Amino acid sequence: MAGETHPIEWSSADFLRNGEAVMRALAEYHDTLRGRPVASFEGVDSLAASLSERPPPELPEDFDEILADTLSEVVPNLVHWNHPRFHGYFSISGSYPGALADLLAAGLNVNAMLRSAAPAAGLVETLVLRWIREMVGYHPEATGVLVPGASLGTFYALVAARDRLVPEIGEWGYSAKAAGVLRIYVSEQTHSSIDKAASALGVGSANVVRIGTDDGYAMSVPALEAAIESDARRGAKPLAVVATIGTTATGAIDPVVAIAEVCREKGVWLHLDAAYGGLWRVMPSMRTVVPDLRLGDSMVVNPHKTLFASLESSCLYCREPGALERSFRSVPDYLRPGGSDTERDYMNQSLQLGRSFGALKLWWIIRSYGLEGIRRHYQQLLDSARWLEERLDSSDSFWRPAQSPFPLITLRCGDGSSDPAAIALASRRTQELLRLVNQSGRAYVSHANLRDGYTMRVSLGNIRTTREDVEEFWRLLQLLG
Ligand SMILES: *Cc1c(COP(=O)(O)O)cnc(C)c1O
Numbered sequence: 477m478a479g480e481t482h483p484i485e486w487s488s489a490d491f492l493r494n495g496e497a498v499m500r501a502l503a504e505y506h507d508t509l510r511g512r513p514v515a516s517f518e519g520v521d522s523l524a525a526s527l528s529e530r531p532p533p534e535l536p537e538d539f540d541e542i543l544a545d546t547l548s549e550v551v552p553n554l555v556h557w558n559h560p561r562f563h564g565y566f567s568i569s570g571s572y573p574g575a576l577a578d579l580l581a582a583g584l585n586v587n588a589m590l591r592s593a594a595p596a597a598g599l600v601e602t603l604v605l606r607w608i609r610e611m612v613g614y615h616p617e618a619t620g621v622l623v624p625g626a627s628l629g630t631f632y633a634l635v636a637a638r639d640r641l642v643p644e645i646g647e648w649g650y651s652a653k654a655a656g657v658l659r660i661y662v663s664e665q666t667h668s669s670i671d672k673a674a675s676a677l678g679v680g681s682a683n684v685v686r687i688g689t690d691d692g693y694a695m696s697v698p699a700l701e702a703a704i705e706s707d708a709r710r711g712a713k714p715l716a717v718v719a720t721i722g723t724t725a726t727g728a729i730d731p732v733v734a735i736a737e738v739c740r741e742k743g744v745w746l747h748l749d750a751a752y753g754g755l756w757r758v759m760p761s762m763r764t765v766v767p768d769l770r771l772g773d774s775m776v777v778n779p780h781k782t783l784f785a786s787l788e789s790s791c792l793y794c795r796e797p798g799a800l801e802r803s804f805r806s807v808p809d810y811l812r813p814g815g816s817d818t819e820r821d822y823m824n825q826s827l828q829l830g831r832s833f834g835a836l837k838l839w840w841i842i843r844s845y846g847l848e849g850i851r852r853h854y855q856q857l858l859d860s861a862r863w864l865e866e867r868l869d870s871s872d873s874f875w876r877p878a879q880s881p882f883p884l885i886t887l888r889c890g891d892g893s894s895d896p897a898a899i900a901l902a903s904r905r906t907q908e909l910l911r912l913v914n915q916s917g918r919a920y921v922s923h924a925n926l927r928d929g930y931t932m933r934v935s936l937g938n939i940r941t942t943r944e945d946v947e948e949f950w951r952l953l954q955l956l957g
Contacts, residue, residue, distance in 0.1 A: 484536075486539075490539070494539045494543070497539075497540075497543055498543065501543065501547055502575070505551070506558070506940070509556060509558065509559050509560070509940075510559070510560055510561070510940075510945070512556070512559075512917075513556075513916075513917025513918070514555065514556050514559045514561055514562050514914075514917055514918070514919060514920040515555040515556065515914060515917065515920050516552065516553075516917060517553075519549075519552060519553045520553050523549055523550070523553050526549075555920065556920075557570075558570050558938065558940070559920070559938070560938050560940040560941045560942065560945045561918065561919040561920065561941070561945050561948065561949055562919075562920045562938060563919060563920060563921050563922075563933075563934045563935050563936060563949065564920045564921055564922035564933075564935065565922050565933075565935065566724075566752055566781050566782075566884075566935050566937060567935040567936055567937035567938045567941070568780060568781055568782075568787075568937060568938070569784040569785075569937065569938045569939040569940070570784075570786040570787075571784040571785070571786075571841060571844075571939050573837070573840040573841050573843075573844040573845075574784060574785050574786045574837040574840065574841050575786060576840065577836040577837035577839070577840040577841070578786055578836075578837055580836060581832060581833040581834065581836045581837070582832075584833065586833050587830050587831060588601060588822060588831040588832065588833050588834075588835070589811070589821070589822065589823040589828075589829055589830060589831050590811060590821045590822075590823060591820045591821050592821075594833065597833045597835065597836075598820055598821075598822065600833075600835045600836060600839050601622055601822060601834075601835035602820060603835075603839065604622075604835045604838040604839050604842065605620035605621070605622070605791060605793075605835075606620075607838075607842055608620075608755075608777065608779070608783075608791050608838070609791075609793060611755065611757070611758045611847065612750070612754050612755060612757040612758065612769055612777055613757055613763070613768065613769055613770065614769050614770055614775065614793050614795075615770055615793075615795050617795070617797050618793045618794060618795050618797070619793065619794050619796075619797050619798070619799065619800050619801070619825060620791055620792065620793045620794075621791075621792050621800065621822050621825035621826055622789065622790070622791060622792075622822070622831075622834050622835060622838075623776075623790050623791070623792050623826055623828075624788035624789075624790065624828075625778070625780070625787075625788055625790045626667075626669065626749065626751035626776040626777075626778050626781075626790045627667075627669035627672065627673070628790070628792075628826070629751075629776035629790050629791070629792035630667075630669055630670060630673055630718065630747060630749055630776055631669070631672075631673040631676060631677070632792055632800065632803070632804070632825075632826050632827070633716075633745075633747045633773075633774035633775075633776070633792060633794065634660065634673050634674070634677055634679075634715070634716055634718075634747065635677060635803045635804075636745075636774065636794055636796075636799040636800050636802065636803050637715055637716040637745035637747065637773070637774070638658065638677060638679070638715055638803075639799075639802055639803045640745065640796070640799060640802075641658070641713060641715055641745070642654050642655055642656075642658070642713070643802075646802075646803065649678065650678055656711065656712065656713050657683060657711070657712040657713065658679045658683060658712070658713050658715040659679075659683050659684075659685055659704075659707050659712050659713065659714050659715060660674055660679060660683060660684045660685065660715050660716050660717075660718065661684075661685045661687055661700055661703060661704065661714065661716070661717040661718070661744075662684055662685070662686060662687065662695075662717075662718045662720075663686065663687050663688075663689050663693075663694070663695035663696075663719075663720065663723075663730055664686045664687065664688060664689055665689055665693050665694075665695075665720065665723040665724070665725055665726070665728060666686070666718060666720055666723070666749070667720065667723075667724050667749060667751070670684060670718050670749075671684055679715065683712075685703050685707070687699045687700045687703060689728070692728055692878065692879065693723060693725065693726045693728040693878060693926070694728045694729060694730050694731055695719060695720075695730040695731065695735065697731055697734040697735060697738060700717065700735065700738055701738050704738070704742055704744065708742075714742060714744045715744070715745065716744060716745040716746070716747050717735055717738070717739055717744055717745070717746050717747070718747045718748075718749055719732050719735050719746065719747070719748055719749070719772075720748075720749045720750075720753075721748055721749065721750040721752075721753035721754055721766060721767060721769075722750065722751070722752035722753025722754075722756075722880075722882055722884075724752075724924070725878075725886075725924035725925075725926060725931075725933070726877075726878035726879075726880055726884070726886050726924065726926065726933075727752070727753070727878075727880030727881070727882040727884035728878070728880065729753060729765070729766065729767065729881070732746075732748065732767035732768070732771050732772075733767060733768075733771065735771075736771035736772075739773075745773045745774070746771065746772050746773050746774075747772060747773065747774045747775065747776075748767075748769055748771070748772035748774070748775035748776070749775075749776060750766075750769060750775050750776060750777050751776055751777065751778040751781060751790070752778065752781050752782065752882070752884075753766055753882060754766070754769060754775065754776075754777030754778075755777050755778075755779070755781075755782045755783055756782065756854065756881075756882060757769070758847060758850060758851060758854070759851050759854055759855070762854075762881065765881040766881070770795075772795070773794070773795050773796065773799075774792065774793060774794045774795065774799075775792075775793055776790055776791065776792050776793075777790070777791050778790045778791075779791065779838055779841075781937070782937060783838070783841060783842075783850070784841055784845070784850075784939045785837050785838055785841055786837065788834070789834055789837065789838065792825075792826075800824070800825040800826070801824045801825060804823075804824055804825055804826055804827060805824040807821075807823075807824065811823070853939060856942070856943065857883040857936045857937060857941065858882075858883055859943070860883065860936055860941070860942075860943050860946040861882075861883035861884070861885055861936050861946075863943070863946065864885055864934070864946055864949070864950055865885055867950050868885070868887055871954075872891065873889065873890075873954075873957050874887050874888065874889060874890075874953070874957065875887065875888050875889075875890055875891055875892035875902075876888075877892070877926050877927075877928040877931055878926065878931075883935070883936035883937065884933065884934070884935050884936075885933070885934040885935075885936075886924065886926070886931045886932065886933055886934075887906075887931065887932050887934065888902050888903070888906045888928060888929065888930070888931050888932070889902050889905035889906045889909055889957065890902035890905065890906075892928070899928060899929050900929070902928075902929060903929035903930035904930075906923075906929070906930050906931065906932055907923070907930050909932065909953070909956055909957055910922075910923055910932050912956040913932075913952060913953070913956060916952060916956065918948070918949075918952050919948075919949045919952055921933060921934050922935075934949070
């Protein structure tokens with residue numbers, strides 16, 4: 477260690493000492509997390525009050541103090557998404573290899589915008605995009621790019637779809653004569669990001685057509701066909717269908733084969749929102765359940781949801797090579813060091829110019845666990861989900877309003893009676909049960925409003941979640957229910 481000194485930067489010796497303290501704190505956090513409340517909101521108001529009055533320090537502060545008050549004031553006032561009994565929203569994981577890769581990438585701080593600006597970062601990104609493409613099964617010729625989230629990935633895919641349908645819009649906006657009224661078709665269970673994308677695209681959220689769903693909350697194909705035809709008759713242009721593989725509320729899968737057939741017939745772009753469901757295809761047993769992603773003109777999968785990668789990490793793939801570049805390539809002269817910019821210059825595949833070396837964590841995660849390890853943990857989560865479903869099904873106190881092939885369980889209090897008064901009562905009791913579960917600190921769940929009413933969602937997905945955690949959750953449900 478040369479022990480260089482810099483005007484304001486820490487010395488390497490300080491970095492090592494402070495880094496070790498952070499590492500120790502994180503290891504201890506994980507070693508004790510199971511015994512701590514998943515969420516507690518008691519200290520949030522006083523923290524808000526104390527932070528709102530804090531001025532930026534004029535003089536350097538001691539790192540011991542910075543770390544100490546972060547650990548004592550900030551960490552306890554989080555909801556612990558990395559807790560093994562965090563089952564809210566979609567349960568995700570910040571894994572150790574992912575966290576270390578983020579640290580190294582941040583320390584190197586290269587900009588993965590151009591191949592020539594950080595050659596090996598681009599090569600590793602190309603590699604992990606290929607690995608993930610092979611893990612889920614998508615077209616070898618597809619263009620892929622890492623994006624910060626599926627919401628953005630879907631937005632980019634819709635821009636690419638728009639620019640294929642009406643190329644003039646990129647230059648002239650919607651004043652282009654050919655623009656007309658564009659329509660996007662989704663199911664009523666679709667993620668809210670599609671509405672946001674439609675507004676931001678200028679298509680308008682009112683032009684997002686919500687197709688009804690069947691008993692399993694999957695898109696109705698006859699209704700989709702009818703909607704596209706009725707729009708076409710009045711001169712509106714079908715821009716894209718967004719089908720979901722693993723809906724947010726119940727983990728339903730839209731009938732992608734039949735939807736793809738409709739899209740092919742009518743020449744409509746099919747985007748697959750496989751943010752949650754796509755990566756499960758790494759398991760041979762799930763390939764019969766999770767549709768072939770190659771049916772989509774574009775698709776997104778979220779490593780930050782199911783591949784134990786810390787936020788923000790999502791993969792967007794577009795089947796037509798060059799489709800993303802057509803929309804997002806705009807290279808000023810100063811960014812053309814070697815003259816020719818290739819499609820491997822990831823700045824040409826999205827709106828981002830500066831890009832982190834986010835591929836590193838995916839590389840480290842996949843290498844650290846191997847596909848075998850990933851499949852083994854997925855299997856354990858699926859087995860635990862099926863175990864919990866069996867308990868619920870054999871209990872008189874709970875009822876499951878929807879089925880999912882994924883480890884996402886939906887449940888309601890009561891016996892599933894369709895009498896309106898019973899439905900209303902069951903909704904109130906389910907809401908109260910959810911409140912009690914979350915207040916107990918022993919688990920954390922979230923909800924969905926389904927046809928049958930207020931429903932508890934239990935998502936299993938954290939890398940540290942074991943069968944014992946799910947058994948403890950079941951005991952908690954029985955106790956509070
Ligand atoms: C999580 C999720 C999204 C949003 O993903 P972000 O990465 O948070 O933007 C979109 N669609 C579905 C189906 C999801 O599960």
